[in-house]
Amino acid sequence: MNIDTLNKQFGIANVVTFTAGNGDLPCITLTSKLANATIYLQGGHITHWQPTGEKPVLFMNSKSFFEDGKPIRGGVPICFPWFGAHPTNEKLPAHGIVRAKQWEVESITQDPVGNVIVTLLTKSDQASYDLWPFKFELRHIITVGSTLNLNLQTQNTDDKEFKITQALHTYLAIKNIHNVQIAGLEGCPYFDKVATANTHAPQSPLHLTGEFDSVFCDTQATCRVIDPDMGRQISVAKTGSDSTIVWNPWISKSAKMQDMADHEWPQMLCIETANAGHNIITLKPGDQHEMTSMISVTKLG
Numbered sequence: 499m500n501i502d503t504l505n506k507q508f509g510i511a512n513v514v515t516f517t518a519g520n521g522d523l524p525c526i527t528l529t530s531k532l533a534n535a536t537i538y539l540q541g542g543h544i545t546h547w548q549p550t551g552e553k554p555v556l557f558m559n560s561k562s563f564f565e566d567g568k569p570i571r572g573g574v575p576i577c578f579p580w581f582g583a584h585p586t587n588e589k590l591p592a593h594g595i596v597r598a599k600q601w602e603v604e605s606i607t608q609d610p611v612g613n614v615i616v617t618l619l620t621k622s623d624q625a626s627y628d629l630w631p632f633k634f635e636l637r638h639i640i641t642v643g644s645t646l647n648l649n650l651q652t653q654n655t656d657d658k659e660f661k662i663t664q665a666l667h668t669y670l671a672i673k674n675i676h677n678v679q680i681a682g683l684e685g686c687p688y689f690d691k692v693a694t695a696n697t698h699a700p701q702s703p704l705h706l707t708g709e710f711d712s713v714f715c716d717t718q719a720t721c722r723v724i725d726p727d728m729g730r731q732i733s734v735a736k737t738g739s740d741s742t743i744v745w746n747p748w749i750s751k752s753a754k755m756q757d758m759a760d761h762e763w764p765q766m767l768c769i770e771t772a773n774a775g776h777n778i779i780t781l782k783p784g785d786q787h788e789m790t791s792m793i794s795v796t797k798l799g
């Protein structure tokens with residue numbers, strides 16, 4: 499569907515406009531009294547959310563690709579139907595098959611409070627079937643307001659059972675990783691992907707001092723990112739998610755990434771609402787799973 503048709507069908511005067519975004523990729527520009535946001539149809543991907551009166555909450559890398567078929571670096575990429583490397587075939591794309599695909603718009607509405615609800619959809623097709631032989635529908639329902647609600651709904655439309663892992667791979671904007679603490683994962687053992695080892699549970703809020711890439715399983719906890727330099731705390735609450743991934747590439751990994759500016763890694767922190775590791779979701783034909791991430795900001799007193 500071209501931009502004019504999308505605007506005719508789904509645009510909301512003075513609030514929701516479709517434009518050709520970076521790299522001419524179609525995107526939704528959203529401006530309401532509660533927040534501003536940008537959502538790309540490629541990957542069903544929110545790249546920007548700024549509640550009124552706040553600084554942007556999502557980090558976007560200035561060197562991100564905006565190209566047909568390449569994942570966007572920043573915002574909230576969607577990992578599905580596997581998180582990270584494919585468990586048995588390393589030739590398959592990392593983080594699954596939907597983050598570089600064009601999604602459809604199913605509906606856009608505004609509620610009486612002013613929240614804008616954008617429903618994006620991607621379905622299995624021949625290309626996805628060649629990589630992952632199951633029929634599915636995946637909806638990303640993004641509610642943009644003074645909080646950001648991301649609801650990922652997976653439906654098994656096949657006549658056989660399938661298993662998935664998944665993540666809302668959320669890049670949060672912070673001032674300086676050296677001064678940030680992450681509360682909420684105390685008491686939760688984790689798998690350290692850098693050391694490739696299981697690690698004891700942290701006893702106090704995390705403070706990163708080097709490359710960190712860890713999968714915390716069996717946790718439904720809200721994470722709080724305490725950022726004194728920005729004078730704010732970002733909370734990531736969740737439902738339907740038993741895993742949380744914490745990631746910052748630090749200096750040398752970031753330098754190796756083509757789509758990551760060398761000096762920007764201290765300003766990002768991924769707190770990913772997920773089902774990963776041994777938290778695998780099994781869906782029988784017709785079954786649906788919902789995972790939701792609720793992101794909010796409060797000022798530090």
Ligand code: BG6
Pocket residue numbers: 569582592593667691711712743745770
């Ligand atoms: C994180 C993974 O979720 O995503 C890391 O735990 C990975 O291992 C990172 O490096 C970024 O992945 P990608 O595919 O976007 O470079």
